[in-house]
Amino acid sequence: MGAIEDVYADLDADVSLEEFREAVEEKVEQMGGLADEETAAMLIAHEMDEEGGEVESIADIEPGMEEVKFVAKVVGVGDVRTFERDDEDRDEGRVLNVEVADETGSIRITFWDKQADAGEEELEVGDTLRISGRPKEGYNGVEVNVNDAEADDETDVDVQVQDTYRVEDLSLGLSDVNLRGKVLDTDEVRTFDRDDGSEGKVANLKLGDSTGRIRVTLWDERTDRAEELDPGVSVEVVDGYVRERDGSLELHVGNRGAVEEIDEDVEYVPETADIGDLEIGDEVDIGGVVRSTDPKRTFDRDDGSEGQVRNVRVQDETGDLRVALWGEKADIDIAPGDEIQLADIEIQDGWEDDIEGSAGWQSTVTVLGEADPSVGGGASDTGGDGDGASSGTGLDAFGGDDGGATDDGDADTASGADGSDADGEFVEFTGTVVQAGDPIILDDGEETVSVESGADVTLGQKVTARGELRDGTLDAEDVF
Numbered sequence: 001m002g003a004i005e006d007v008y009a010d011l012d013a014d015v016s017l018e019e020f021r022e023a024v025e026e027k028v029e030q031m032g033g034l035a036d037e038e039t040a041a042m043l044i045a046h047e048m049d050e051e052g053g054e055v056e057s058i059a060d061i062e063p064g065m066e067e068v069k070f071v072a073k074v075v076g077v078g079d080v081r082t083f084e085r086d087d088e089d090r091d092e093g094r095v096l097n098v099e100v101a102d103e104t105g106s107i108r109i110t111f112w113d114k115q116a117d118a119g120e121e122e123l124e125v126g127d128t129l130r131i132s133g134r135p136k137e138g139y140n141g142v143e144v145n146v147n148d149a150e151a152d153d154e155t156d157v158d159v160q161v162q163d164t165y166r167v168e169d170l171s172l173g174l175s176d177v178n179l180r181g182k183v184l185d186t187d188e189v190r191t192f193d194r195d196d197g198s199e200g201k202v203a204n205l206k207l208g209d210s211t212g213r214i215r216v217t218l219w220d221e222r223t224d225r226a227e228e229l230d231p232g233v234s235v236e237v238v239d240g241y242v243r244e245r246d247g248s249l250e251l252h253v254g255n256r257g258a259v260e261e262i263d264e265d266v267e268y269v270p271e272t273a274d275i276g277d278l279e280i281g282d283e284v285d286i287g288g289v290v291r292s293t294d295p296k297r298t299f300d301r302d303d304g305s306e307g308q309v310r311n312v313r314v315q316d317e318t319g320d321l322r323v324a325l326w327g328e329k330a331d332i333d334i335a336p337g338d339e340i341q342l343a344d345i346e347i348q349d350g351w352e353d354d355i356e357g358s359a360g361w362q363s364t365v366t367v368l369g370e371a372d373p374s375v376g377g378g379a380s381d382t383g384g385d386g387d388g389a390s391s392g393t394g395l396d397a398f399g400g401d402d403g404g405a406t407d408d409g410d411a412d413t414a415s416g417a418d419g420s421d422a423d424g425e426f427v428e429f430t431g432t433v434v435q436a437g438d439p440i441i442l443d444d445g446e447e448t449v450s451v452e453s454g455a456d457v458t459l460g461q462k463v464t465a466r467g468e469l470r471d472g473t474l475d476a477e478d479v480f
Helices: 003-009 017-030 037-048 114-122 327-331 394-398
Strands: 068-077 081-083 093-102 105-112 128-138 141-151 177-186 190-193 199-209 212-219 234-245 248-253 258-261 283-293 297-300 306-316 319-326 338-349 355-359 364-370 425-435 440-443 448-452 462-470 473-479
Touching (some): 177 364, 212 234, 319 327
Antiparallel strands (some): 068 093, 068 128, 177 199, 199 212
């Protein structure tokens, strides 16, 4: 006997050998040369076997299963693609990918040839299907090669099908995703070599909306958008698809999709942690006002390449934190007085038993603009030109009365009796060095003072500066 007859002999189904043979031949043609007669016969045998195969949900489907039967709702329908078969005498093959989902997740199912043509014409997003097929490990996870699929209008699958998604609505396997968000961060375009020798391109964006944020990966023709868009603008991703990387969801945009700037101002409000509550090992989001910045430094990596890092100090109402900005993030235009948000930073052991933040490739740094002088340090609106309209931005935003320093907690301020400090006053100020250089910046936890001195100090050192305070700057005669 041949392979078809051997499989048929073990088949427990009410079907003639001729009918079985015809079904096998159709399956061979349907699979486009991917299955021989024996494999196709076994597939047909499994389709005709009424025992087993039923799974409770998509989450139960695994690649090693012989066959699965399940009910799911269509959430995305692709386009029919053609391919050349191994047998040159046969017509080209056709394949259609469809995304389906139930309450436990989503999965890609694949239709071939005649089924692909019928699926493209008949399937619509929102349809509920009763599906049987063979699972396999695909490029983006488990997929199911469809043996049979038919409409099931009686079963209710509780899956919300949307025209526009929010970040919190995304799940693995979704395609045809439209999502609106605010650009939080952009990345440079990188090139790579494909297996076929061609060159590919990839770049990333970070988008946020009112429900969260997500990394967006742009491929090939779409990578230019990463260089054209600025943080803070609102965009709409069109025809994206969801994939997983390192345990996190990403939204991918290929040549079929697009990222378009829109007039709508999409709201993004991150849930930030209080700086005063941070501990080593935390991976958190923080927000605040930049109190000081250090120059960018370069260094040589072990592999011979050059890296760069820049330190900034960020303060909120509960405390302040030194944050290291690595790589491209060291080039971000940040100045004292800017309000910023930093997402996905890692809290590490810093200098002199202090903690510090590290903003690496996975982090997002968003400059929101010049800070409100009433935020992050208790800036006063008095002084200045005497009309209460002083901006109080920059380092002065963290001072007391117009940046003046108290005499180590004494009630006497640096201001003159008329509310100005034009005459100056001799003061002594003790604080921690948060910027070493010219000028030196000292902070005592409540106030920040700029110190003119040639003294050799180091970041984090606690020193006392003594001298005349004028216009918010202490001209130090002695630093010890």
